[in-house]
Amino acid sequence: MLRLLSRPAVRLVERYLPDPYIFVLLLTLVASAAAIGVERQTPLAVIRYWGDGFWGLLEFSMQMLLVLITGFMLANTPPVQRLLDRLAAQAGTAPRAIVLVTLISMAASWINWGFGLVVGALFAKELARQVRVDYRLLVASAYSGFIVWHGGLAGSIPLTIATDGHFTAERIGVIGTGSTIFSVFNLVLVMVLFIVVPLVNRMMLPPEEESIHVDPKVLKTTQRERQHISRPAERLENSRALAWLVGIPGLLFLVDHFVLRGGGLNLNIVNFLFLFLAIVLHRTPRRLLNSLQEAIQGGAGIVIQFPFYAGIMAIMVESGLAETFAQSFASLANADTLPFWSFISAGIINLFVPSGGGQWAVQAPVMLPAAETLGADIPRVAMAVAWGDAWTNLLQPFWALPVLAIAGLKAKDIMGFCLIQLIVTGIIISAALTFL
Structure with missing residues (x-):
């Protein structure tokens, strides 16, 4: 049934x-129009919100670009390539590959x-x-695993309210992760998703005649052949000692x-x-730089799009539009249903x-x-916003931009x-937020 349902969904999105x-x-135009129509903001005010906030994610944009680049360089080192080869060899078949990557x-x-x-x-x-499998679903399966991040060890909302002096501390105090990340309802929810998400991905696997495969040679990253070293500068570029003197510290x-x-x-x-694992495992600066040149090609989407999202966030927050959305859903709730409505409103605002x-x-x-x-x-409501x-x-x-850049696909291929x-x-x- 899921395979049948996925066909029109894939065609619709493509x-x-x-x-x-x-x-x-x-999204920029929609947020601007909503700020003007719903919040009665003037066009000039909206343009100012947008322009003032446009560069608000510069630090985060650089971090995300480095996630892509450093992760690619590390994966391109010989030891990591061998490890990935061994792990991938455990799959053997397309269904196993889908479940394993998820x-x-x-x-x-x-x-x-x-x-x-x-x-x-x-x-x-x-x-x-190594496995003949629908590449679109394989990458979509890898990305779908991201669903659990906010219920995990790096969840920004539960970690925020567990930190002394957070901005809502005067109202709710400090709420430890035992009431959020490690609460029974959250752990049960994570475990259920660990079972369901891989199975759903497995059941969406298209039949062989409908699958889209990729030539393994296209995906293979290769290091350039080592050139004859004649200049002192080239000796430095190919020096293992130099790489290790910086990488090991x-x-x-x-x-x-x-540890300490x-x-x-x-x-x-x-x-x-x-980065520093890549520096050490590539063994020479030249190998690292060759890998960097290959990695950087996929970062264009992050560089151009993240500033626009910063502008959208500024419009939503400064105009009061995001608060209006949240209030409209909160007004529908009672004590039992507030986590559900918090979850739905957070999902919409997250777009x-x-x-x-x-x-x-x-x-x-x-x-x-x-x-x-x-x-x-309150801890359940906070986790509802996180989820x-x-x-x-x-x-x-x-x-999905870093994932798509690494995989060489477009959003329409996996969404x-x-x-x-x-x-x-x-x-x-x-169901978990409401009944567990």
């Missing part, structure tokens, strides 16, 4: 979903969302080199961060880990404000007073399959 750049332009992606995303995006995409490419810093100081994973640490921290900044001033008035469970933010990422190409997952996971998460 036909009507535009390139992510066109998508972000359309589970690997989900596990990595639960640990850290940036780690999950890169690992899933790179593993999907390696599987496609970087790895020692990570040991200090994790008890630090955790964040996006900067993930990028630092990927325009694709940021976990941004989501909570917008919705907390609305949902927390509503939770207090209705007597709803809503993660849920519609299955439809929002913002987070039809993700649409089915959006429906299935939406039902499961809604």
